[in-house]
Amino acid sequence: MRSNRFAVMRGTALATGLLLALAACSGDDSGDKGGDSGGQTLKGVKLEVAAVWTGAEGNGFKKVLEGFQKKTGATVTLTPTGDNTATFLQTKIQGGAPPDVAMLPQQGVIAEFAKKGWIKPLSPEVQTLVKQNYAKVWQDFGTADGKLYGLYFKAGNKSLVWYRTKAFQDAGVQPPADWASFVKAAQTLSDAGTTPLAIAGGDGWTLTDWFENVYASQAGVEKYRQLSKHEIKWTDPSVKQALKTLAEIWSKPTFMSGGVAGANSLLMDQAVTTVFGDQPKAAMLSGADVVSANITETKSKVGTDALVFPFPKTGEKPPLVGAGDAAVMLKDNKGSQEFMKYLASPEAAAQWAKVGGYISPNKGLDMSNYPDEVQRTSAKAVIDAGDDFLFDMSDLYPAAFGGTKGSGEWKRLQDFLKNPNSVDATAAGLESDAAKAMKS
Structure with missing residues (x-):
């Protein structure tokens, strides 16, 4: 998403039928040694790749x-999927016209x-590269029924809060x-006349x-993984406690740019502008590492005007939650296999x-490839x-349940943002939606 699967600009994704042809122009030579494909071995081969990514x-x-x-001579067409990748691909598959490769933002x-x-x-060749270059957890994320289907090309560190340096100063x-310090900081910012948060x-x-x-x-980690598999219900006391904790921020309209109504309509790309644009209206936002790319599209500079801190801990340890987008083959052909081998490098x-x-x-990527220390630190935390x-x-x-606009968890939490007193009703609704989705 999601990823976010954090995906700034996804809400403005191009129409699903649009194809963005990419000219075979030169890319930067990384200096890293990848797979052994090359020598224009795919000259004349056409490959369609579908992904949710737009904007930055x-x-x-x-x-x-x-x-x-440039490496293989293939011609690649990028097809944007829109916000709901699963639905887009299902339609293409059932219509007999699936892309060769797709990037899936949801492990489920x-x-x-x-x-x-x-x-x-x-x-087998790609599996060898994955085992060589990826931690076991990423191999497990891409495995279903004992077979490796997904190659996680992009990860995300979602346990970050970005802030405007001047607002804090x-x-x-x-x-x-x-x-507790987070809530106190938000109150201090509010008292100083600065809206603390842009909540998208x-x-x-x-x-x-x-x-x-x-x-x-x-x-804690064990409960998190149990809830992730629906081994405990969303009506568990631990879920309700987390909702109550969120309400300490979400129940205060003055903490949110535009108040409750503004927070429930604000999109992520707009939130970045709200904090870091020419006329900032808030001091900080919670967002994954990809926010750095969108900050650079404003006049703010990452590392000076814009800084980041880990998401505040609510227990003994700070969280490290992230996401990833996995490449999968919908067609098993030479072009797809070479592309997957390339992505594993x-x-x-x-x-x-x-x-x-x-x-x-x-793990094989040299950290010097990242453009600044903020991004290197975030990437190192994931590795x-x-x-x-x-x-x-x-x-x-x-x-x-977890990745559809206007329903499931997305909608339940939007409703909770409107009414943070509805802890029991929200937990019950989440459980009902989760149970239904798991049965389908």
């Missing part, structure tokens, strides 16, 4: 595709598509490490990120890393987490 993310991914085209969709026979297992606020509730997936960060730290990851707004879970990395919970569920 789309531009970063185009660098990857351009690098592949890999299992769904594998069960239906819509995606193909990775070749003017109010005399320091980056908070725990939730119009994109429901951003609210799931808030919940997951609070829950991961407060309830540090060389491919370096193409996007140099642009910024991107984290690779590929160092190894098998303790917690995947975005909403992405682990079927898309009907």
